[in-house]
Amino acid sequence: MDVRKLRDSLARRSMFTLSVAVLSLSFLMALGLYQRSRPVLDRISLRELLFSTLWQPAQGHFGLGAFIAGTLWVTAIAMAIAIPLSLLTAIYLSEYAHRRTRDLAKPVVDLLAGISPVVYGVWGVVAVVPLVRDHLMPFFSARFPFFPFRSDNFTGYCALSGGIVLALMISPIIISVTDEVLRTVPQAIREASLSVGATRWQTVKHAVLRKARIGITAAVILGLSRAFGETMAVLMVCGCAMRVTPHSVFDAAYPLPALIANTYGEMMSIPLYDAAVLMAALVLFAVTTLFNMAGWGILLRFESGDM
C-alpha cells in the first residue's frame, strides 16, 4: 500500500477515535463526579441532600436546599429580565432593523458574550450593587413592603443584583439563537401576511412567531441553563457571605455554582465535605446537560422542519 493511502487510513482511524472520545466526554464527566460524590450519596438520602436547608459540614449536615433555592431565585430574576429584553431585541434585529444595523449588532452581541464573567462581576459590584442599594431597594421596600420586595438586607448584594448581571450575560445566547431561528422562517410567510394587509407587527405576531415558537422556546431553555451554571459573577454580587434562603429579591442569595467555587479551599478538611461539594457539581452537570439536550434537540428537529 502506498504511503499516501496509509496516512489517509491512519488519520481516519485516529480521527474516529477522537470523535468517540468527544462523545464519551460527558459520560466520563458524569461518572467522575458521581464516583466522587458516592460517599455522601451513600450516607445521606437524596431527598435530604436536595431539600434540606441545613448546611453544617462540620456536623455532617449537607442540605443543598438553600443553595438550590438561591439558584432558582437568581435564575428566575435573570430570566424575567433577559427574556423580554433579548426576544424583543432579536425580533427587532431580524424583522425591523436595517441591514446596516444588523451588521453592527452582531459584533456587539459577540462582544457581550466574550467579556470575562469576572469583569461582569466587577461591573456588578461597582455599578449594579450601588444602584440596587441606593435606589431600587429604598423605592420598592417603601412602596411595596410585602413578598418579593420585603427584606432587611440593605447591602445591595442580593438576588436582584445577581439577576441583573446574569440577565446581561445570558442575553447574547438568547439573541443569537432566536435570530437564527427567525431567519429559518420562510420569507414567503411574511410576504403572504403582508400582502393581505397585515401590519408588520401583526405579521410577526401571527405568522413569524407562530412558526418560530418552538425554536424560541429552545433559545430560552439554553439561556436558562447558562444562567444556572454561571459562577464568578454571581459569587461576586449575590452576597454569598450570608447563608440564608432568600425570601425576597433583595435578600442575599447563595447559588449552587458559587458554593462550589467558594468551598474549594476548605473542602478537603472535613470528611464528606468534598463529596457533598462534588455532588453539587453533579447536580449542576445533570441540570445543565438536560436543558442543553432539550434545547439543542428541539433546534435540531426545528431546523429539519419537523416542528
Added chain:
Amino acid sequence: MARRHVEEGVFKVLMAGAALILAASLALILGTILFKGLPALNVAMLISAPKGGYYLGKDGGILNAILGSLAIGFGSTALALALSLPLVLYLNIYLKKRSRLALAVRFFLDVLWGIPSIVYGAFGFTVMMAVGMRASLLAGTLTLSLVILPIMARSMDEVLKMVPFGLKETSAAMGATRFETAFKVVVKQAYPGLLAAVLTAFGRGIGDAAAVLFTASYTDFLPYSLFKPVATLPLAIFFQLATPFPEVQERGYASALVLTALILAISLTARWFGRRFTRHVIR
C-alpha cells in the same frame, strides 16, 4: 388610528428600547471598567509580581497573573486546536453529510458547550484526585482545554461548512486522498475563519476563572514550572476585589481593565483575521 397601528407603534418602541438598553449596558460596562481602572493603572503594576503584603496595599503588581493567564491560555488553546481541527475535518470531509456519527458528535459538542465551566473545574479536580496530581499549570491547562474545545470546534465547524463542495470534489478528482483534501486544500481555504475561531477560543479561555480555580489554584510567583500552581488574571481580579482595602480594590479595577483590553484586542484581531490572510483562498 386603528388599534393595530397603535400596537405596531407600541411594539416598535419597545423593541428599539430593548435593543438600546442592551447596547447601552455594554457601553456602560466598558465605560465603568475604563473609568474605574484607568486611574489605578500604572506601568509598575504590569511589570512586577506581588511583593509581601500586596493584598494589604503594599507594593507589587499583577505580572504573575498576566503571564500565568497567557501561559495557560496559549497551552490550552494549542491543545484544543490539536484536538478540534482533526475532529471538525473528520466531521466535514471524512464523514458523509447525513452521517449519524457526525450528527451525534455535533450534538454533544453543543451540549458540552453549555456545561458551566465550574463543572469542568470540578471534573478536573476529580481526575486530579484520581491520579494524585496537584493544582498546577498543567492541570489548569488540561481542564481549560476541555472548556474551550467545544467553543473552538463549533465555530470551526461553521467555517468548514462554508467551504464550497465543489472544491472538495475537485481535489478528489485530482486524485487526492481525503487526508490531503482536508489538510492541504480545505484548511488553506478556511484558514482565516479557522484562525478567528482559535482566537475566539483563546479569548474565552483567558477570561475564564471558574475552571482554573480548582485546577490551577493561585500563586504570587511568576509561572516557572508545569507542576506548580499558577496565577490567572480573572482570579487576580476576584481576589483583589475581595479584600477590604480600597487601594487593593482599585488595583482590581485596573486588572479588570487589563483583562478586558486584552480580550477586546483578541476579538478585534479575530475579526481582522477573518477579513485578511486570504492569500490562499480560492474564490
